[in-house]
Amino acid sequence: MARPPMPDPLALLDIDSLLTEEEREIQRGLADFLDARARPGVADRFERGVFDRDLARELGAFGVLGMHLTGYGCAGLGPVAYGLACLELESVDSGLRSFVSVQGSLSMFSIWRYGSEEQKREWLPRLAAGEAVGCFALTEPDAGSDPAAMRTRAVRDGSDWVLTGTKTWITNGGIADVATVWARTEDGVRGFLVPTTARGFRAVDVPAKLSLRASVTSELVLEDVRLPDTARLPHAEGLGAPLSCLNEARFGIVFGAVGAARDCLRTTLDYASTREQFGRPIAGFQLTQAKLADMAVSLGGCALLAVHLGRLKERDRLRPEQVSAGKLNNVREAIGIARECRTVLGANGVTLDYSPLRHANNLESVLTYEGTAEVHTLTIGRALTGIAAFR
Structure with a gap:
């Protein structure tokens, strides 16, 4: 007997049970806001190549900008809550999560961590509110x-x-x-x-x-x-300062990639349950179910890794090579899921009526920025062997 399709593929491994009630409330609230305000028209904005500047103030009012920082108008929330926000943002579009990551984890974090008190007071409240970018x-x-x-x-x-x-x-x-x-x-x-x-x-x-x-x-x-x-940022000395900022942003990508992949799989599950060929929904064919099952298992593994790294960060135990492992794995898996979802969608998948190929295109940039896959691979290799292979 057929059952309704699973509304959230992350429910397969019960990822929700790993979160606190506060984290779940933050995630649900942001998801509802994005569904109402950001998701409608995102394909059109992608096609036209424009960013909705008004979203900056609205995200600031929601408390998302610099939400993992303390003081100066920032929410001071934990790493997993911030990660879940990145997940929901990137489920809409990687460009939206990129805006928030750069605003909070690069621009604001660089001032918060390395700036003078005067610089913090001048810029952080305005950046947190979205009044400045x-x-x-x-x-x-x-x-x-x-x-x-x-x-x-x-x-x-x-x-x-x-x-x-x-x-x-x-x-x-x-x-x-x-x-x-x-x-x-x-x-x-x-x-x-x-x-x-x-x-x-x-x-x-x-x-x-x-x-x-x-x-x-x-x-x-x-x-x-x-x-x-x-x-001048008075406390920033040497290349380690900007690299530490990049590590903050990479952490958000670990979660963000899960959001992009989840949206692809949700879209595809819905499509496969309603698209009929040979007199039945294509979700009922074994080859299609094999693709869906493999993608759901991969997505669940990415989500488990993201939450685990978030808990390590909460305890101040997260190392750079672990962030590299998270970014390398989750972005690589997310691209694979996006591409496979497109195959289930058939020719319809090459249009902007469906999200997977848009996500796949975006993830090509995510794979490259804030450390290419090759650089993160060598970072992990150095941690394993003690030998730096960069030069």
Whole structure:
């Protein structure tokens, strides 16, 4: 006898039972908000290549921006609650989760962790409310996986600093009010808060993207941008500072990838239960069920890994190589699920009427940014063998 399809494939392994009631309430509340406000029209925004700027204030009012930070208008919630928010955001679109990750885990975290008290008071409440948008400028045209090769320089001129260089693939760059810019100085890599209204600063959006289209990606050009010393992040010394910020954002990706894959599988389960061929729903064929079962098991494993890493982070026991393992595995599995879901959808799957191929395109960027699959593989390899194979 046929039964109704499982509404949430994560119920297969009862992932919900691993969460606290507060975490479940936060997840449900955000899911309802996104269903009402962000999910409608996301395919159209993807097709047109636009980001809904009004969502920043609404997400700020909901308490999502910098929700894992404390003080200065931030919610101060735990790692798993933040991860679940990333899951729900990316279930809508990776570009939306990217906006929140960059705002909270890169821009805000860099100020919260390395900024002066004055910098925190100036920027964090506005960023948490969505009244201001931040971006994080580390990657350069010739320095992606090797940020130590950056060419952007900050030179002392009296009591000021003068910044010159180019940053690329910067999420939120074209809509940002402040950019955390990392530059080489005589004393090593340092971070600077650059108002985007500063003379000599300009942002040019990357055109003709095939991925993360409902998100802003820009090139930042700094031509002799003069800043006072109060713009320097006083506690950021060396490359370890920006890398620690990236680790915060990567943690969110571990959960976010689960959200994208879950949405693909939900969409496909619904489709397979109603699409009929040869006189019966295609969900009733063994080959289709084999695909669905394999994907559900893979998705459940990704969710278990994400929650486990979140609990480690709660106890301050999460190591960088563990975050690398989570990002590498979950994004790789999510791409596989998205592609397999498209095969179940048949020709319909290549249209924007269904989400899997949109998610697959987005996940190609997620696989690359904040550490490529190759870099995370070598990070894990170094942890296992004690030998660094990067050079």
